[in-house]
Structure formats: C-alpha cells, structure tokens
Amino acid sequence: MSDIRIITGNEAAALAVKLAEPGVIAAYPITPQTKLAEVLSEYVESGELKAEYIRVESEHSSLTVCMSASTVGARVFTATSSNGLLYMHEQLHWAAGSRLPVVMCCVNRGVGAPWSIFNDQQDSFSQRDTGWIQIYCRDNQEILDTIIQAYRIAEEVYIPVMVCYDGFILSHTMMPVEVPDAGTVKEFLPPYKPHTFLSPNDPKTINPVFFATRRENSEGILCDGYMEMRYKLQAAFEKSGDIIKNASSQWAEMTGRDHGGLIWKYMTEDAELILTGMGSIATEATLAADALRNEGIRAGVVGIRAYRPFPKKEVVQAFRKATAIAVFEKCISYGYEGGVCSDLKAAFYGTAIKAPVHDYIVGLGGRDVKTEEIVDAARTTLESIRAGKTDNKITWLNCYTGAQAEDNGWGVIRGDPQP
Amino acid sequence: MHENIFKINEKEYILPGSRACQGCGLSLAYRYILKALRENTIVAIPPSCLCVLHGLYPTTPVIVPALNTTFASNAASASGIVAGLDALGKREMTVLALSGDGGTYDIGIQSLSGAAERNTNFIFACYDNEAYMNTGTQRSGATPQGTITTTTPILTKQDPKKDFLKIMEAHHIPYLATVSPAYPIDLYDKFVKAKKIRGTRYIHIDTPCPPGWGFPTRDTVKIGKLAVETGLFVLFEIENGRFRFTGRSKTMAERGKLLPLVNYVKKQRRFKDMSIEQLKKAQSSVNSRWNEYLKRAEG
Numbered sequence: 001m002s003d004i005r006i007i008t009g010n011e012a013a014a015l016a017v018k019l020a021e022p023g024v025i026a027a028y029p030i031t032p033q034t035k036l037a038e039v040l041s042e043y044v045e046s047g048e049l050k051a052e053y054i055r056v057e058s059e060h061s062s063l064t065v066c067m068s069a070s071t072v073g074a075r076v077f078t079a080t081s082s083n084g085l086l087y088m089h090e091q092l093h094w095a096a097g098s099r100l101p102v103v104m105c106c107v108n109r110g111v112g113a114p115w116s117i118f119n120d121q122q123d124s125f126s127q128r129d130t131g132w133i134q135i136y137c138r139d140n141q142e143i144l145d146t147i148i149q150a151y152r153i154a155e156e157v158y159i160p161v162m163v164c165y166d167g168f169i170l171s172h173t174m175m176p177v178e179v180p181d182a183g184t185v186k187e188f189l190p191p192y193k194p195h196t197f198l199s200p201n202d203p204k205t206i207n208p209v210f211f212a213t214r215r216e217n218s219e220g221i222l223c224d225g226y227m228e229m230r231y232k233l234q235a236a237f238e239k240s241g242d243i244i245k246n247a248s249s250q251w252a253e254m255t256g257r258d259h260g261g262l263i264w265k266y267m268t269e270d271a272e273l274i275l276t277g278m279g280s281i282a283t284e285a286t287l288a289a290d291a292l293r294n295e296g297i298r299a300g301v302v303g304i305r306a307y308r309p310f311p312k313k314e315v316v317q318a319f320r321k322a323t324a325i326a327v328f329e330k331c332i333s334y335g336y337e338g339g340v341c342s343d344l345k346a347a348f349y350g351t352a353i354k355a356p357v358h359d360y361i362v363g364l365g366g367r368d369v370k371t372e373e374i375v376d377a378a379r380t381t382l383e384s385i386r387a388g389k390t391d392n393k394i395t396w397l398n399c400y401t402g403a404q405a406e407d408n409g410w411g412v413i414r415g416d417p418q419p
Numbered sequence: 420m421h422e423n424i425f426k427i428n429e430k431e432y433i434l435p436g437s438r439a440c441q442g443c444g445l446s447l448a449y450r451y452i453l454k455a456l457r458e459n460t461i462v463a464i465p466p467s468c469l470c471v472l473h474g475l476y477p478t479t480p481v482i483v484p485a486l487n488t489t490f491a492s493n494a495a496s497a498s499g500i501v502a503g504l505d506a507l508g509k510r511e512m513t514v515l516a517l518s519g520d521g522g523t524y525d526i527g528i529q530s531l532s533g534a535a536e537r538n539t540n541f542i543f544a545c546y547d548n549e550a551y552m553n554t555g556t557q558r559s560g561a562t563p564q565g566t567i568t569t570t571t572p573i574l575t576k577q578d579p580k581k582d583f584l585k586i587m588e589a590h591h592i593p594y595l596a597t598v599s600p601a602y603p604i605d606l607y608d609k610f611v612k613a614k615k616i617r618g619t620r621y622i623h624i625d626t627p628c629p630p631g632w633g634f635p636t637r638d639t640v641k642i643g644k645l646a647v648e649t650g651l652f653v654l655f656e657i658e659n660g661r662f663r664f665t666g667r668s669k670t671m672a673e674r675g676k677l678l679p680l681v682n683y684v685k686k687q688r689r690f691k692d693m694s695i696e697q698l699k700k701a702q703s704s705v706n707s708r709w710n711e712y713l714k715r716a717e718g
Contacts, residue, residue, distance in 0.1 A: 023506030024499070052502040057533030061495035064488060064530070068463070068499025071486055074506045090489050198484045198500070200459050200512070205479040207487040209470065217477035224476075 003179045009170035012140040012177045013079070013105050013163075014039035016147035018049045019185040020103075023074035026054040026065035030084040031117045032167035033107040037079060059084040063091040063104070070100040071206060073197035075151065078102070081167060082109035085123045089130070092160075096131025096233060098207060101154035101192070102161075103147065104132075108279065108330070109167040110365040118366020119167040121278065125307075125331035125339050127162070131233055133240060134307040136278035137165040140175040142259045148180075149247040151189050156247075157240045158195075159233070166280040166330075168366065184254055241309045262311035264303040265318055267293070271300030273382045274319055277328040278304045278340060281362065281369060285328060288374035297382060304340060312347040319348070325357045326381040328374060328397075332361050337394050345392070356385055359394040373398055423604045428454040434480040439472040442636030444626040444643065445546045446472060447600035452515070452544065453483060455610035460513045461486065461500055465493040465527065467519040468553045469546070491526045493518045494534040497541045513614050514541040520561035521551050524581050535590040538618045542610070545583070545621075548628040556631040556689075564701065565693035575692050579704070587621045588657060594620040596656035596665075601627070601643025605654055605666035612656075625652040633688025642686060650677035650709045651701075662715040672713060680705055 007015070013036050017025070025044065027037040043049035052069075056062045059080050066076035080088065085106055095102050106124045110116035124134060133153065137143045143165050150161040165171060198206060210226040217223050224232070245261030252258035266286045268274060273292065275285040282303035292299035302318045304311070319325060329338040336342065341359035348357075358381040363369045377397055384393075432453035439446040445468055453460070462485040464470050470487060473479050488496035497516035504512050516534075518527050523545035531543060550568050551557040558568040560581040567575055587595055594616045598606035606624070613620040627642040629635065634642055646652040647667045654668035664672045671677060680702045684690045693701075 024502045026499070026502070052506045054498055054502050055537070056495065056498070057529060057536070060491060061498070061530050061533060064492040064495035065499035065502060068486060068488070068496040069503030069506065070499075072461070072500055072503035072507065072509075074503035076503075091492065094489055198461060198486055200461070200484055203482050203484040205464075205473045205476075205481060205485040205487070208473055208476045208479065210476045215475070215477060221477075 003181070004176050005179055006174050007140065007177050008035065008172055008174050009140045009143050009165050010035040010107070010172070011039060012144040013147055013165070014043065015179055016144040017077050018043050019180065019182060020077070020148055020151050020189060021049070021075065022051055022077040024052045024054065024066065024069035024076045026056050026062040026076070026078050028056050028059045028062045028080070028084065030059070030081045032109055032171045033079045033081040033084070033105070035171070036105060036107065059087045060091060063088045063095060063102070066102050066104075067091065067095050067098060067100050070102055071098070071198050073192070073194045075192040076102055077104070079105035079107065081107045082111050082123045085127060086111060089127065092127055092130035092132060095160045097229070099158040099233070099236075100160060101151070101158055103150045103154055104160065104162050105147065106162050106164045107167045107171045108164055116365035119169050120330035120364045120366070121164065121166070122331045122364070124162060124164045128308060128339065131159070132308065133159050133161045133244070135161065135163055135244070135305055136307060137163065137170065138259075138264075138280060138283040138303055140170055140173070140177045141257065143170065144177055144179070145251060145255070145257055145259060148185055148189060149251055151192075152247045153240065153243050155192055157236050157243050159236055159240055164279065169280045178257070180255055188251060188254055237309045241306070241311065244306055244309075260303065260305050262306040262309070263314045263318060264305055266301040266303070268300035268302060268318055271298050271322060273297055273299045273324045273326070273378060274302055274322040275299060275326050275328065275374065275378050276302045276304060276340065276344070278307060281328050281330060284369065284371055285374055287371045288378060291371065291375045292378060295379075297379065299378060307340070310343050310347070315344060315347050316351050316353065319344070319353055319355070320351075322353070322355050324382045324385045325355050326360060326378045327357060328360045328362050328369070328377075330363045341394075356390050357392050359392070360397045361394065361399075362397045367398060369398070427451070427604070427607055428457060430454065430457075432482050434482065437472045437480045438474055439468065440630055440636075442629040442639045443468070443472075444548065444600050444628055444639050445469065447603070447639065448546060448598070448606060448624050448626060449517070451600070451603045451607045452517070452610050455607045456513050456515060456614055458483070459511055460515060463488060463493050463497040463500060463514065463516040465490050465518050465522040466553070467522055468548070469517055469519070471553060490522055492530050493522055493527055494539075494543055495530040497543070498534045498537070498539045501540050516541060516543045518543070518545055519553070520545060520547040520549060521559045523547070524560035524583055532590065535587065535592055535619045535621070538592065540617055540619070542613050542620045542622060544624055546624045546626040548626040548631055549580070550631055552628050552631045565697035566689045567692055568689070575697070584623060590619070591660070592619040592621055593617070594656070594658055595622075597623045597625070597652065597654055599625045599643045599647055599652060599654065601640045601647065602654065602666050609656060609665070631689070634686055638686070642683070645678070645683040645686065647671070648678045649680045649683045650705050651680060651683060653709070653712055655712065662712070664712070664716050672716060677705070677709060
C-alpha cells in the first residue's frame with residue numbers, strides 16, 4: 001500500500017534524507033532551507049534517525065564537517081540557500097577536488113545585495129564551476145526521489161551532488177508526495193562503502209601540496225600531478241551522465257516514478273516551439289505549452305534536470321526539430337546572458353539546429369511569473385522568428401527597464417510595471 | 420628532571436627529511452606531540468608551516484594519518500572527523516587539530532569558537548610563531564607590539580598581541596594548557612594528560628622561529644627558555660577551571676623572580692626597532708599578568 005502524504009518540499013527532502021540514513025548531518029539555518037534543518041534535528045533527537053547532527057556556527061563549517069566526516073567513511077548531508085551557499089564557495093571546490101560523495105540540497109534563493117529572501121537560481125548557478133553535479137527538481141516528489149538517487153550517483157562516481165529546488169515555490173508549498181518504504185530505498189541504496197578512507201591502519205596525508213608536474217613516490221611509482229588530478233574530475237563528469245540516467249531509470253523500475261535522467265520532455269515530438277528551463281519554471285512552462293496548443297501553436301517543453309554535467313547530446317536530440325526556442329531562466333551571467341541559454345547555444349554549435357534562441361530572464365528575487373506571461377513571451381518569440389527575424393535575443397520579462405530598453409533594443413514584453 | 424626523559428615514548432612518528440626549516444620550533448614540538456598521542460591519532464592540518472612539514476605529494480615524513488583543509492576550517496574539519504568516527508562507532512581515536520597563530524587567532528577563530536562551544540571531543544593545539552611564517556613573516560593577531568614583520572616593515576606592529584588564552588578560557592573547556600618545545604617533558608606530559616580527557620582541550624605552543632624572529636638556528640631552545648624565564652610565556656594548565664603553574668614557570672613562581680624582558684628582546688632581529696616605550700609597556704604587561712597568575716595559583 002502506498003504512503004502518500006501532503007507535504008512541503010523541505011519536508012519531502014527531510015524524509016528522503018531520513019531514508020538515505022546518513023551518519024553525519026551538519027547544518028546552519030538560512031531561509032528558505034530552515035525547515036529542512038529543523039525537521040532533520042527532530043528526527044535525530046527523537047531517535048527516528050541515528051545520525052550525528054552537528055549544529056555548526058556557519059555554512060563554511062557545515063560543509064567542512066560533512067567533508068571530513070566523509071573522509072573517514074561516513075555518509076553525510078547538508079543543506080543551504082543563497083548567501084549560505086556562497087559562503088561555502090571555497091569548500092565547494094574543496095569537496096569536489098577531494099572527490100567526496102557529499103549530498104547537499106540548495107533551496108534556491110536570490111543572493112544579496114540587495115537582500116532578497118525569495119526565489120531565483122543565481123545562488124546555485126553562480127557555483128556552476130565548482131565541480132559539483134547539479135540536479136534541478138520540478139516538484140516535491142522529484143525532490144524526494146532525487147535526493148535518494150543523488151547518494152547512488154555520488155557514491156558511484158565520487159563527485160558531490162547538489163540537489164536544487166526552488167525556495168518557497170517548492171520548499172514551502174504542499175503537494176502530494178509518495179514516500180517509498182525503507183526496504184525499497186535500502187535495496188536501491190546499499191550502505192556506503194568508501195574505496196578510500198582516513199585511518200591509522202593505513203596512514204596517509206590527504207590533500208597535501210601538489211606540484212604541477214608528476215612525481216615519483218618512495219617506491220619509484222610515478223604519481224599524478226595537480227593537472228592529472230583535475231583531469232580525473234573532468235573524466236568522472238564525462239561518465240557521470242550515464243550514471244545519473246541509470247540511477248533514474250532503475251528508480252523508475254522500482255517505484256514507477258521516472259523524472260527523466262538528464263532532461264525531461266513534454267510534448268516535444270512534433271513541437272515547432274520549445275520552451276525550456278530548470279526547476280519549477282519548467283513545470284509552469286508545461287501549462288504554457290498546453291495553452292499555446294489550445295491556440296493551435298505546436299509547443300513543447302524540455303526541462304533541464306542535470307545542469308552539470310550538461311546534457312549536450314540529449315538537448316541536441318530534443319531540440320532538433322524546433323524552429324523557435326525560448327529559454328526561461330532565473331539566473332544570469334552578468335555582462336552576457338542566462339547560463340542555460342549560453343550552454344544550449346554552445347551545444348547546438350556545429351549541429352543542424354539553426355533555430356534562434358530567445359533568452360527570458362524571469363522571476364529574479366521571487367518576482368511572480370504568471371503562466372500567461374510565459375505564453376505571451378513564447379508566442380512573441382515564435383511570431384518574430386516566423387517574420388524572419390533570426391537574431392538571438394535577451395529579454396527581462398515583466399521588468400521595468402526604462403529608457404535603457406529603447407536605447408539598446410532589449411525588448412520589454414507586457415506588464416511593464418512603472419517604477 | 421633527567422629521569423623523566425626515560426618515560427617518553429621512544430617511537431618516532433616523523434621520519435628524517437621533513438621540509439621544515441633548520442631549527443624549527445614546530446618540528447620539535449610536533450615530534451613530542453605525536454610521541455604523546457601515539458598511533459590512534461588523526462591530525463587536521465590547515466595551510467601553514469605544518470602543511471609544508473608534511474611534504475609534497477606523493478611523499479610525507481609523517482606516519483600518522485592527516486587531513487589537509489582550508490585555512491578557516493581546521494576546527495570544523497576536526498569536528499567532522501570526530502562526528503564521522505562517532506557515526507561509525509570508532510570512539511578510541513584521538514583527533515588533533517594543529518593550526519598556526521593565523522589559523523587560530525585570525526581566520527580560524529570562528530570555527531574554533533564553534534567547536535569549543537559544542538565541546539567537540541578533540542585537542543586543538545595552536546603553534547604560535549607570532550606571524551604568518553609560511554608566507555614569509557606577515558603580521559598576525561598574535562604578533563607582539565613593536566615587531567618588524569614584512570607587512571609592518573618600518574613602523575613595527577602598533578597593536579598588542581591578542582589575549583587568546585583568555586578567549587579560550589571563556590569557552591569553559593575542560594582542559595587548557597600552555598607548552599614550549601624548549602621544555603619537551605612538560606609538553607609531553609600535557610599532551611598525554613589531554614589525550615585522556617574528553618571534550619575540547621586547547622593547548623597553546625610557544626613556537627620560536629629562527630627565520631621569522633631573527634635568531635641563529637642553534638638558539639631555538641635558548642629563545643624558548645628565555646620566553647619562559649622572562650615570564651613572557653608562562654607554563655601552566657587550567658583543568659576544569661583550576662589554574663596550576665607547571666615546569667619551569669612553577670620554579671620561577673616559587674623563587675619569585677623573573678629575568679628582565681630585554682634579555683629576550685635583544686636576541687631577536689624582529690625587535691630591532693622596538694621603542695623604549697614599547698619595551699616598557701611590554702615589561703609592565705608581563706609583570707601584571709605574572710602577578711595575576713601568582714594570585715590565581717594561590718587561590
């Protein structure tokens with residue numbers, strides 16, 4: 001008999017962590033992650049979850065505690081948001097460079113300054129190049145399932161995994177979530193058996209200073225230099241795509257729930273217009289696609305689930321028939337454009353895909369994005385491309401851009417609010 | 420004191436050929452620390468002279484397991500090691516975080532304070548060589564007033580050394596002690612004692628540094644002894660709040676006479692531009708702290 005509960009995203013995440021049975025949890029509170037840290041402490045204090053819970057004095061320390069606990073062989077968990085994630089930045093690199101299977105939730109929130117406690121994805125996007133796998137969830141069920149998958153992935157490929165979900169939109173919104181039984185999770189995720197751990201039985205100095213060149217050890221064996229170590233991380237990323245897909249499909253076989261491996265598709269087979277994005281904005285885009293279909297426009301959606309590794313092959317396959325592409329994203333690389341847009345165009349380069357890509361920067365700092373706004377934007381994209389315009393375009397959707405908008409030609413769609 | 424030398428663990432945990440400087444006070448201290456803590460020990464290391472001592476991959480002269488971490492995070496890293504070992508039921512291990520003064524007084528204070536407040540079951544030892552020696556003698560929060568460093572090259576450091584022992588004492592940890600590699604038996608005894616205590620134990624190591632302080636490499640022990648004999652560095656321990664002089668400082672307290680601070684100052688190039696006023700101020704602060712300790716020892 002299935003166990004379906006009406007719970008928030010944070011509660012779904014906490015349940016997943018409990019089922020994954022980490023030995024060590026460390027967390028520091030930050031909105032909107034807070035409830036997750038609270039529920040986990042309740043599980044530990046009540047004895048429902050046997051784990052060491054370290055209530056650290058900062059996010060820098062929460063990730064450090066997890067890394068060092070992982071180094072001695074424990075399964076670990078932490079979670080944060082926004083500036084908390086940025087405060088971890090140094091340790092994010094350290095965790096990936098150490099090849100530790102840390103699993104962390106990033107409950108996505110805008111970053112300061114100025115302060116915003118509300119949702120966008122600039123926090124995790126800005127940590128893209130730290131060497132973590134990043135998976136974005138579209139609903140609360142996917143949060144629960146992805147955290148369990150994340151341990152499988154991390155412990156197989158020795159890359160830390162960041163499970164990202166939108167603050168408030170998912171973290172504080174209740175949805176029905178099916179909770180798997182402990183037996184299923186145990187079968188899918190056996191206890192962690194590290195290939196290397198720090199122990200007096202085999203004394204090692206871990207992460208000492210490396211030279212750029214390769215060097216011989218005391219037995220005359222030539223060992224890696226810094227660059228070989230870095231290459232190995234990239235090589236692990238290259239095989240991680242298949243590991244993510246396998247985890248996803250095996251979980252689907254066991255539970256009947258398939259969230260897609262690296263990407264998911266919604267009515268894309270015959271689509272002339274494809275909307276795309278990461279997380280809950282992509283879920284909302286499916287409603288927009290329905291509305292566009294009602295108008296007779298063949299629209300579909302591709303959800304980017306894994307942002308790193310970037311699913312190059314999969315997106316080329318998914319977008320190959322589109323004549324118009326509209327990206328909706330809650331992050332930007334200042335001085336250029338949204339990250340998903342850049343990566344898609346780079347993936348398309350040299351392929352048969354010639355469709356213009358329109359980039360819509362949306363929902364920063366929690367600005368509401370209505371389905372009809374997505375519909376209007378996508379329709380505008382399709383119409384301009386049908387009219388023969390081939391330029392790639394960036395638009396700040398539902399944002400007052402004033403005189404500047406006219407100066408540099410960046411369009412403002414409707415709902416342009418006055419200051 | 421001579422007979423005590425025979426009780427020291429004969430095993431060496433640092434093999435010949437470390438990358439530390441000639442006459443390094445840290446090397447001497449570390450040798451006796453590891454002898455005291457023995458095999459079942461894991462060491463947490465931040466970027467510092469200790470990281471250099473541990474060597475370049477893939478070789479190390481040290482035969483205890485060690486984990487390097489980032490500068491700010493050494494106490495948190497040790498917390499993680501302790502938590503991981505607890506989670507796996509390996510409770511017989513000693514975890515030592517060994518940081519320099521920069522990694523303790525400055526960038527490391529947040530994670531250390533957090534770990535001490537949680538009474539994390541580990542030893543945090545600060546090897547205080549009174550500046551950022553690994554990067555070439557830049558001023559730290561532990562540098563004394565009147566010191567020439569590479570970032571106070573002309574005017575000398577204007578601010579007095581932070582009173583870190585008071586900060587750590589305010590965390591009400593079960594054990595706090597000071598040691599000097601110039602007095603290895605006192606150092607050894609305190610680490611042996613610390614190993615048996617549960618909770619956060621803080622040990623402060625006065626660590627003479629020939630290149631950073633500007634004295635001949637053969638004088639490390641001599642300078643270390645002068646620091647104690649002038650009362651600038653006092654050997655003591657505070658166990659569950661109870662203060663006790665130890666070793667040479669105990670003898671000094673009983674005799675009631677300290678050497679003048681100038682004996683220590685004049686032997687080091689780093690103090691060459693110290694003003695008479697700065698020296699007087701330093702001497703008076705040594706005197707008042709010494710009197711404070713004498714009172715505490717009576718009480």
